[in-house]
Amino acid sequence: MAQQFASDNYAGICPEVWAAMQDANQGSVPAYGEDPWTTRAAEAFRRLFETDCEVFFAFNGTAANSLALAALCQSYNSVICSSFAHVETDECGAPEFFSNGSKLLVARTDNAKLTPADIRALATCRADIHYPKPRAVTITQPTETGEVYSLDEIREISAICRQLGLRLHMDGARFANACAALGCTPAEMTWQAGVDVLCFGGTKNGMAVGEAILFFDRTLAEGFDYRCKQAGQLASKMRFLAAPWIGLLETGAWLRNGAHANACAARLAAEVAGLPDIELMFPAEANAVFLRAPEPVLIALRDRGWRFYTFIGGGARFMFAWDADPARVDALAADIAACTA
Numbered sequence: 001m002a003q004q005f006a007s008d009n010y011a012g013i014c015p016e017v018w019a020a021m022q023d024a025n026q027g028s029v030p031a032y033g034e035d036p037w038t039t040r041a042a043e044a045f046r047r048l049f050e051t052d053c054e055v056f057f058a059f060n061g062t063a064a065n066s067l068a069l070a071a072l073c074q075s076y077n078s079v080i081c082s083s084f085a086h087v088e089t090d091e092c093g094a095p096e097f098f099s100n101g102s103k104l105l106v107a108r109t110d111n112a113k114l115t116p117a118d119i120r121a122l123a124t125c126r127a128d129i130h131y132p133k134p135r136a137v138t139i140t141q142p143t144e145t146g147e148v149y150s151l152d153e154i155r156e157i158s159a160i161c162r163q164l165g166l167r168l169h170m171d172g173a174r175f176a177n178a179c180a181a182l183g184c185t186p187a188e189m190t191w192q193a194g195v196d197v198l199c200f201g202g203t204k205n206g207m208a209v210g211e212a213i214l215f216f217d218r219t220l221a222e223g224f225d226y227r228c229k230q231a232g233q234l235a236s237k238m239r240f241l242a243a244p245w246i247g248l249l250e251t252g253a254w255l256r257n258g259a260h261a262n263a264c265a266a267r268l269a270a271e272v273a274g275l276p277d278i279e280l281m282f283p284a285e286a287n288a289v290f291l292r293a294p295e296p297v298l299i300a301l302r303d304r305g306w307r308f309y310t311f312i313g314g315g316a317r318f319m320f321a322w323d324a325d326p327a328r329v330d331a332l333a334a335d336i337a338a339c340t341a
């Protein structure tokens with residue numbers, strides 16, 4: 001199949017990850033994370049984030065997000081998120097399930113960004129015993145609509161969280177893309193800006209499977225190993241969930257992959273700018289491009305073989321991964337131009 005941009009999960013495994021998997025595939029080592037690869041991967045995270053954080057590995061983002069939020073909440077608590085948030089729209093109720101009922105409080109936002117005002121409104125509208133007590137806020141960086149919170153925006157959000165006694169979780173399924181977009185360090189975007197827990201996405205960054213959960217406040221990680229095990233997220237052959245991170249982090253591939261994907265999104269956005277009937281729905285700040293187009297144009301694009309989702313606002317979503325081929329991006333742009341002509 002010619003390359004498609006319907007999802008960044010259409011991509012395969014990047015060479016650095018493949019090589020690290022192969023390195024780890026030698027001999028026998030202890031199971032369940034008691035192996036040198038897992039130690040080395042956790043150390044690589046601590047070095048990258050310049051702090052002594054607690055690091056856990058899970059198979060996917062739904063589990064990572066759900067378990068991280070569950071760790072922040074009692075069952076009677078609630079979690080504030082945007083109406084676009086993956087935890088709300090794409091995790092099949094897993095955050096509520098794994099927290100034994102902590103409710104998501106959804107802010108109806110125009111794009112996928114939460115503002116301090118949204119958080120304050122939801123956290124303070126009720127303070128009585130009948131309302132699930134707000135305990136955490138989750139933001140997605142970059143957002144589900146391909147936008148990036150600036151460091152100032154994150155700091156403003158964490159300030160209001162501290163004021164209101166809320167913990168701050170970051171869904172970083174595309175964390176590398178956000179770092180590449182802002183040109184800041186992982187530390188600056190997380191604990192230095194007041195983020196308590198980060199889910200760092202490996203799958204969309206070039207791994208086969210895997211997300212890391214980083215607790216910058218170690219007290220929040222108490223019992224998290226049991227939570228992972230109970231949820232079926234403790235890999236017995238943990239070295240193969242850990243080694244890919246060594247491939248991404250120690251070689252710098254995590255950031256190169258993110259930057260390349262972002263550049264391809266910017267390339268498409270630039271190529272279709274000014275075309276009649278085509279409108280960019282959200283600023284293309286990371287690796288996503290959302291295009292609003294008349295239905296006949298979308299149908300014509302599909303007829304030319306292009307795959308894309310329209311689940312956000314009816315526009316066509318194009319996502320770019322580490323392996324996006326600029327020539328294919330140009331081919332897509334040319335077909336969009338042809339369909340609007």
Ligand SMILES: *Cc1c(COP(=O)(O)O)cnc(C)c1O
Nearest residue numbers: 060061062063086140144171173
């Ligand atoms: C892809 C994604 C996840 C993780 O999804 P899984 O399919 O559970 O791995 C989480 N959050 C966001 C914003 C995502 O795009």
